[in-house]
Amino acid sequence: MGAKHKSGSKRFANYPRLNPLGIGHDISAADLIDKTFMAYNGGRLREAAKLISKKMLPKNGTVGITLTGALTPAGLGKSCLIPLMKAGFIDWIVSTGANLYHDLHYGLDMKLYAGSPFLDDLELRKHSVIRIYDVLFDYDVLLDTDAFVRQAISGSEFQKPMGSDEFHYLLGKFVYERGRKLKLKDSSVLATAYECGIPIFTSSPGDSSIGMNIAAMALRDSSLMIDPNRDVNQTTAIVYDAKARGLKSSVFILGGGSPKNFILQTEPQIQEVMGIEESGHDYFLQITDARPDTGGLSGATPSEAVSWGKVDPETLPDCVVAYVDTTVALPLLTAYLLTRNRPRRAKRLYDKRNKLLKNLSDKYLETGTVTKIKERKKNKSVYTSKNKNSTSR
Ligand SMILES: NC(=O)c1ccc[n+]([C@@H]2O[C@H](COP(=O)([O-])OP(=O)(O)OC[C@H]3O[C@@H](n4cnc5c(N)ncnc54)[C@H](O)[C@@H]3O)[C@@H](O)[C@H]2O)c1
Numbered sequence: 355m356g357a358k359h360k361s362g363s364k365r366f367a368n369y370p371r372l373n374p375l376g377i378g379h380d381i382s383a384a385d386l387i388d389k390t391f392m393a394y395n396g397g398r399l400r401e402a403a404k405l406i407s408k409k410m411l412p413k414n415g416t417v418g419i420t421l422t423g424a425l426t427p428a429g430l431g432k433s434c435l436i437p438l439m440k441a442g443f444i445d446w447i448v449s450t451g452a453n454l455y456h457d458l459h460y461g462l463d464m465k466l467y468a469g470s471p472f473l474d475d476l477e478l479r480k481h482s483v484i485r486i487y488d489v490l491f492d493y494d495v496l497l498d499t500d501a502f503v504r505q506a507i508s509g510s511e512f513q514k515p516m517g518s519d520e521f522h523y524l525l526g527k528f529v530y531e532r533g534r535k536l537k538l539k540d541s542s543v544l545a546t547a548y549e550c551g552i553p554i555f556t557s558s559p560g561d562s563s564i565g566m567n568i569a570a571m572a573l574r575d576s577s578l579m580i581d582p583n584r585d586v587n588q589t590t591a592i593v594y595d596a597k598a599r600g601l602k603s604s605v606f607i608l609g610g611g612s613p614k615n616f617i618l619q620t621e622p623q624i625q626e627v628m629g630i631e632e633s634g635h636d637y638f639l640q641i642t643d644a645r646p647d648t649g650g651l652s653g654a655t656p657s658e659a660v661s662w663g664k665v666d667p668e669t670l671p672d673c674v675v676a677y678v679d680t681t682v683a684l685p686l687l688t689a690y691l692l693t694r695n696r697p698r699r700a701k702r703l704y705d706k707r708n709k710l711l712k713n714l715s716d717k718y719l720e721t722g723t724v725t726k727i728k729e730r731k732k733n734k735s736v737y738t739s740k741n742k743n744s745t746s747r
Pocket of ligand 1: 421422423424450451452453455558561562563564608609610611612641642643644652653678679680681
């Protein structure tokens with residue numbers, strides 16, 4: 355070290371001192387995160403909380419969230435997602451069908467139980483008990499939920515091809531009305547999305563019990579068909595609208611899987627396929643257990659996403675990946691945001707879906723080609739000094 359490094363304060367000028375609070379009684383989750391989550395994945399979770407609170411939510415930024423893993427069976431729909439939706443902190447959603455299917459149990463007032471991961475599954479099967487790790491419920495919960503879906507989608511409003519956002523809106527209306535009869539409040543993500551005009555997409559409509567019931571009904575007389583082209587263009591239209599109006603577009607990824615790509619691919623759809631000039635999503639936050647070194651998309655870093663045009667290189671230093679179980683991270687982040695941020699007015703993007711799609715379509719027909727898109731000059735800032743450390747993201 356020696357004389358070369360005499361001033362400690364200068365060398366560490368960019369780094370806050372580690373000076374945690376001694377935890378006492380009645381500390382709020384927000385203070386716990388700000389004052390004691392200092393390093394490693396605790397540190398990343400603090401950065402995640404600050405990223406949403408100070409960058410994604412202010413100035414009416416558009417926030418899309420993805421849901422994978424078994425979140426709703428564990429009650430995180432009711433405890434976290436619904437309060438976040440009601441506070442106006444979630445503008446649009448891409449979910450696995452599983453999370454929406456299991457959300458229906460809560461929306462229909464069915465019972466799920468806190469069990470154990472160490473039970474005898476043969477015994478459970480004998481007694482018609484279904485297990486998702488340590489969550490237990492009766493086989494009848496599945497049968498009754500399936501029947502609800504089949505009866506709901508028999509209605510005339512479902513007899514046509516439609517985007518998954520329209521499908522979930524119509525299904526959400528059914529759950530909302532059933533919930534009112536059962537005197538339930540704020541118990542279903544689907545019903546809340548219907549109430550708040552929040553579009554919910556699913557990236558793999560056939561891959562869940564909801565899709566299984568839609569498929570079975572197609573063997574009867576149902577004309578319901580989920581249109582993936584509409585979904586790809588509609589999700590892109592949401593992002594294009596935000597960026598065209600100068601708003602930030604943020605992705606908040608819980609887990610990984612196919613919804614992660616579905617939300618991110620909106621940017622290459624704008625740039626690479628439609629030939630519209632754009633720089634990428636502004637903020638990327640992922641809470642996951644998926645590792646980056648296997649090459650799978652679930653673990654791919656925001657830096658890798660920059661190379662695809664999915665994330666704006668300018669804002670890459672702000673992006674965060676926290677390797678934390680989402681069932682731990684999401685309640686903490688929810689408490690943080692509800693403490694630190696004021697509610698926002700709902701954007702009700704569902705109500706604007708046709709207009710948003712038309713705007714994108716008009717721009718594409720003006721700009722896009724059938725032949726190879728002429729490559730535009732890449733954003734020069736990718737290699738600026740500001741982003742030197744970006745490979746660690
Ligand atoms: N009954 C049903 O409808 C049903 C039930 C289960 C799954 N499925 C379907 O199976 C497919 C896969 O579902 P999935 O969501 O379980 O995918 P998955 O298990 O592949 O999870 C997606 C990603 O999230 C990560 N992840 C999962 N749980 C996490 C947690 N608690 N914390 C941090 N990261 C976590 C995983 O590592 C993975 O990278 C979906 O299409 C789903 O709809 C359907």
